[in-house]
Amino acid sequence: MNAWLMIGGMLVITFATRYSFFAWPELRFPPLLRQSLNYVPIAMLAAIVVPGMFIPDGQTLNVSWRNAYLLAGLFTVAVAAITRHLLATVVCGLAAFFLLRWMLGQLPL
Amino acid sequence: MPRSKEFLHGARDTLPLILGAIPFGIIFGALAIAAGFSTGEVMALSLLVFAGSAQFIAVSLVATGAGIGVILLTTFVVNLRHTLYSATLQPFIRHLPIRWRAPLAFWLTDETFAVVQQRYATVAASPHKHWYFLGSCLSMYSSWQLCSFVGAVFGQAVPNLAAWGLDFAMIATFTGIVVPMLRSYPQVAAAVVAGATAMLCYALPYKLGLVAAALAGIVVGTGCERLRAAQTGSAPR
Incomplete structure (x- = not known):
């Protein structure tokens, strides 16, 4: 396959999705739609994060104490709720995750 | 705030998200080289497409021998969520000329959307919030290029790069x-x-479950808000 054809196609398609609504500055949304759009960030981020914790390999549901993604993920949720500070959440979450993976012998050391 | 301060704050507020994206950029670069792309092609993907998930999936598909039609269709479906971001931010950027709207759209990633929508949600009346948007875009864009390059050039030197679970960094940032x-x-x-919907629909092809889950969450959230407003007798915000 021609890699440059693929890159060009991906460029056009990606830009089209991102520019889709930016292209129509005259467009005004009705109140119900504007109200709904307020939920886009929460819904999309939750949809990315939750499977990442429960289905870490992208294939099978893993609810067990050997799933560091889930345990450290729940800990990260708690830190985020208490501190409401993004950088503190990321640092604490990553520290907990790698500590757990090390304790569970899941690091390629 | 003046333009320069908006710009710097946008870049600064994106830093934690860059931290989460660094492993992805490096792993992407390494994976793309392993799939047979040249360093130039890897950098062209990052510079011209600038869409982490789509780049990842395209490279994985090439490795399995998929055709260009499948790859472009997958890119479209994986990027569908960007239309929601585009719609959400449109009321705030609609006054800008095309020379602003087009580049900001090109740089509109998950990370920048997450940061910028919070800035637009604040009541502070600033005529220069698009400079905040631009600051977030450029810090994200430059770090993504650097990480892709490091991954492409040095990624093969680190064995088991994917086995470290560095992808948790993105989960932690989005959770935060x-x-x-x-x-x-x-x-x-x-x-x-x-x-919950994202989990139930996980098996859907082309990450369609992600869009289905977002739509379900949006409908339920809006419905609950309307229900609550009707119960308390107050008008919705």
């Missing part, structure tokens, strides 16, 4: 953004329903 946003019961309902 979404949890503090949950202040009312409709917001919690939207998050729970979106998360």
Whole structure:
């Protein structure tokens, strides 16, 4: 396959999705739609994060104490709720995750 | 705030998200080289497409011998969520000329959307919030290029790069953004329903489950807000 054809196609398609609504500055949304759009960030981020914790390999549901993604993920949720500070959440979450993976012998050391 | 300060704050507020994206950029670069792309092609993908998930999936598909039609269709479906971001931010950028709207759209990633929508949600009246948007875009863009390059050039030197679980960094950053946003019961309902739907629809091809989950969360959140407003007799915000 021609890699440059693929890159060009991906460029056009990606830009089209991102520019889709930016292209129509005259467009005004009705109140119900504007109200709904307020939920886009929460819904999309939750949809990315939750499977990442429960289905870490992208294939099978893993609810067990050997799933560091889930345990450290729940800990990260708690830190985020208490501190409401993004950088503190990321640092604490990553520290907990790698500590757990090390304790569970899941690091390629 | 003046333009320069908006720009710098946008870049600064994106730093934690860059931290989460660094492993992805490096792993992407390494994976793309392993799939047979040249360093130039890897950098062209990052410079011209600038869409982490789509780049990852395209490279994985090439490795399995998929055709260009499948790859472009997958790119479209994986990027569908960007139309939601585009719609959400449109009311705030619609006054800008095309020389602003087009580049900001090109740089509109998950990370920048997460940061910028919070800036637009603040009541502070600033005529220069698009400079904040631009600051977030450029810090994200430059770091993504650097990480892709490092991954492409040095990625093969680190064995088991993918086995470290560095992808948790992105989960931690997005968790750190979404949890503090949950202040009312409709917001919690939207998050729970979106998360649950994402799990139920995980097996759908081309990450269609992600879009289905977001739509379910949006509908439930809006419905709960309307229900609550009707019950208390107050007009919706």
